[in-house]
Amino acid sequence: MSFTLKHFPQLVQSILEKKPGGDIISKEYRKTKYLTDSTRRKMITILVADMTERHGTSPPRHIRERYAEGIIALFPCLRDPFSKKGYEHYFDPQSGEGYLSWKIKNIQRNCSQKRGQSSQSFCGGPTAERRASNISDDLSEEECKDAISFMKHCSDETTIKQKMQATFQYRRRLIEDPNKYGDVLLEFPRFKDMKGLIEQDFTRLFGGVVSAKFLEKWPTAFKHKIIAQSKGLHPSRDLQELIAAAESVGNDDEENDAAWDHELAGILLLLHLIPPVAQGRKRPGKMSASMAENHVVMFLKTGNSVQEHLDAIQESKQPYLLAAGPKKNTIHAYYIVLDKYAIPCMSASAVGAFDELFKIHFVFGTSYNKVLHNMYTFIQTTIYEIDVGQVKETPRVAELRARLLN
Numbered sequence: 001m002s003f004t005l006k007h008f009p010q011l012v013q014s015i016l017e018k019k020p021g022g023d024i025i026s027k028e029y030r031k032t033k034y035l036t037d038s039t040r041r042k043m044i045t046i047l048v049a050d051m052t053e054r055h056g057t058s059p060p061r062h063i064r065e066r067y068a069e070g071i072i073a074l075f076p077c078l079r080d081p082f083s084k085k086g087y088e089h090y091f092d093p094q095s096g097e098g099y100l101s102w103k104i105k106n107i108q109r110n111c112s113q114k115r116g117q118s119s120q121s122f123c124g125g126p127t128a129e130r131r132a133s134n135i136s137d138d139l140s141e142e143e144c145k146d147a148i149s150f151m152k153h154c155s156d157e158t159t160i161k162q163k164m165q166a167t168f169q170y171r172r173r174l175i176e177d178p179n180k181y182g183d184v185l186l187e188f189p190r191f192k193d194m195k196g197l198i199e200q201d202f203t204r205l206f207g208g209v210v211s212a213k214f215l216e217k218w219p220t221a222f223k224h225k226i227i228a229q230s231k232g233l234h235p236s237r238d239l240q241e242l243i244a245a246a247e248s249v250g251n252d253d254e255e256n257d258a259a260w261d262h263e264l265a266g267i268l269l270l271l272h273l274i275p276p277v278a279q280g281r282k283r284p285g286k287m288s289a290s291m292a293e294n295h296v297v298m299f300l301k302t303g304n305s306v307q308e309h310l311d312a313i314q315e316s317k318q319p320y321l322l323a324a325g326p327k328k329n330t331i332h333a334y335y336i337v338l339d340k341y342a343i344p345c346m347s348a349s350a351v352g353a354f355d356e357l358f359k360i361h362f363v364f365g366t367s368y369n370k371v372l373h374n375m376y377t378f379i380q381t382t383i384y385e386i387d388v389g390q391v392k393e394t395p396r397v398a399e400l401r402a403r404l405l406n
Contacts, residue, residue, distance in 0.1 A: 012047065012070035019046045033077040034403045036232045040099070044090075047071075048103040057107055064091040064100050077406040080398040082381060082388055089398030099395050124387025125380070126361035126368065129176055130205060144170040151190055160190055164197055168204050175365040184364060185341055195346040198336075202359040206386065213384050214355045222383065223266045225404045230269045238290040239272055245329070260297075261329040264350035268293055273400055274378055276371040287371055295369050296357075297321040298337075299328050306335060306342050313340050318369035319360050321345075321353055336360050358384075 016022030025043045029035060035043065047067050051059050068091035072079040079086035091098040139147065147163045154160055164171075171188060174180045191197050203211045227246050233239060241258075245265035260268065271289040300309055300322055309322060319338045325331035334345040334353035338360060345353040358379055361368060368376040378397045380386050382404070 008066060008070035009073035012067065012074045015047060015050045016043070019050070022046055029075050029077075033406070035075070035078065040399070043071075044099050044103050048100060048107070051100070052104070052107060057104070059104065061093055061096065064104075065093050067091070067100060068098065078399070078402050079406060080402045081405050082401055083398055084389070089395035089402070095392075097395070102395075124390030125377075127365050128387070128390075139166055139170065141170070148187055151188070157194065160194060161196070161200060164188070164190070164200060165204070168201065171201070181365070182339075185339060191343055192341050193344070195344050198343070198356050198360050198363050199346060201363045205362060206384075210384055210386065211359075214358065214379070215351065217383050218267075218351055222404065226266060226269050226273065229273055229400070229403060233272055242269055242272070259329055261331065261350060264297065264323075264354070267350065267354050268296065270375050270378070271296070271372075274375045274396055277373050292371050295320055295371050297323055300324040302326045302332070310337065310340050310342060313337075319357060319366065320369075321357050323350075323353075338364065338366070
C-alpha cells in the first residue's frame with residue numbers, strides 16, 4: 001500500500017491497532033497527552049518491527065521519515081515545537097538519527113558499517129565565536145591594557161564595571177585565542193572578587209531579554225512540569241527524595257541535612273529526565289543521575305575553607321557550583337568554581353546561582369561538562385533559546401521539550 005502525507009497518521013494507527021500492546025499506547029496518550037519512556041520504547045519497538053518486516057533491516061530514509069511523520073500526526077503533542085519538522089527526535093532526515101534509527105541499529109548488530117552519519121554542521125554553543133551586537137567600545141590595545149592595569153587596584157565598583165564594559169571586545173579576543181585563553185582570569189582578576197561581572201558580559205553577548213529568560217521561565221513555566229514528569233520515571237530512593245525536596249516550597253525539611261532546598265532540587269531533577277552522557281569505552285559504566293549531581297553542585301559546610309576546597313582539586317574540571325552553608329537546604333553563599341578559582345555568585349538563591357553557572361560557559365567560552373552536555377543543551381535551546389538549530393540535540397532533549405511545551 002502506498003501512503004501519501006495525509007495517510008501518515010493512519011499508517012501508524014493501523015500498525016498499533018494490529019500489534020499486541022498497541023492499544024495501550026493510544027490509551028495512555030489520550031489520557032495524559034504524552035508517552036512515558038517505557039511506553040515510547042514499546043511504540044518504537046512495534047513500529048520498527050513493522051518497518052523491517054515491510055522494508056528489510058535497512059529501511060531507506062524516506063520510509064523512516066514516513067513513520068516519524070506518522071507518529072506526530074497521530075500524536076500531535078509529541079511534536080517538538082523547536083525543530084524544523086517537529087519529528088526529528090524520532091527520525092532526523094539530515095543526520096539519520098533518532099529513536100527509530102537507534103532501534104534499527106540495534107537490530108543491525110552484526111553490521112559494522114555506521115549508517116546515517118550527520119551531514120549537518122553545527123556551529124553553536126558556548127565555544128562558538130561571537131561578538132556583542134551592541135558594540136560601543138573601540139579602545140586601542142594600549143588603552144585596554146591601561147584600563148586592565150587600573151582595574152586591578154581600583155575599589156570603586158561602578159568604575160570597574162565601566163572599565164569591564166570598555167574592555168569587553170579585548171576580552172573576547174583573549175577568550176577565543178587558544179594560546180591566550182588561560183590568561184583571562186589573570187588579566188581580569190576582578191571576576192574573582194566582584195559580583196555581577198558574569199551577568200554584565202553575558203548581557204553584552206545576548207541582550208537583556210535573553211539574559212532574563214531562565215529566571216523568568218523556570219519558576220513559572222518549567223519547574224512544576226519538571227516535577228510532574230519526574231514522577232513518571234522509574235522510582236528510586238534518590239529520585240523520590242529529590243522530588244519531595246522540590247515540592248517542599250516554604251517548608252524545606254529542617255531535619256534532613258542531606259536534602260537540597262526546593263529550588264536546587266527542582267533543577268537537579270533534570271539530571272533524571274535527561275540522564276548523564278555515557279563516558280565511553282575508556283570509562284565503562286554509566287554514571288547515575290545522583291552521581292552526576294557533584295558535577296553541578298558541591299556542598300561546603302560552614303566553617304570549612306573555600307580555599308582548602310580549591311587546593312584539594314587534583315584535576316581540571318568544568319564549572320560547577322560550590323554551595324556554602326550550615327546544611328544543604330540552608331545555603332548562605334554560592335560560588336562558581338572555574339580553573340581552581342572561586343567566583344562569587346551575585347545571587348544567594350539556587351535558581352539565580354544556576355543561572356550564573358550556565359552563563360559562565362558563554363562568558364569564558366568553556367565547553368559543557370561532557371556528563372552534563374545534554375542537560376545544558378536542553379537549557380540552552382529550550383529556555384534561553386540560544387543557537388536553536390545550530391547545536392546537535394539528542395532525541396531525548398527534543399522529546400522532553402515536546403512534553404513540556406505542548
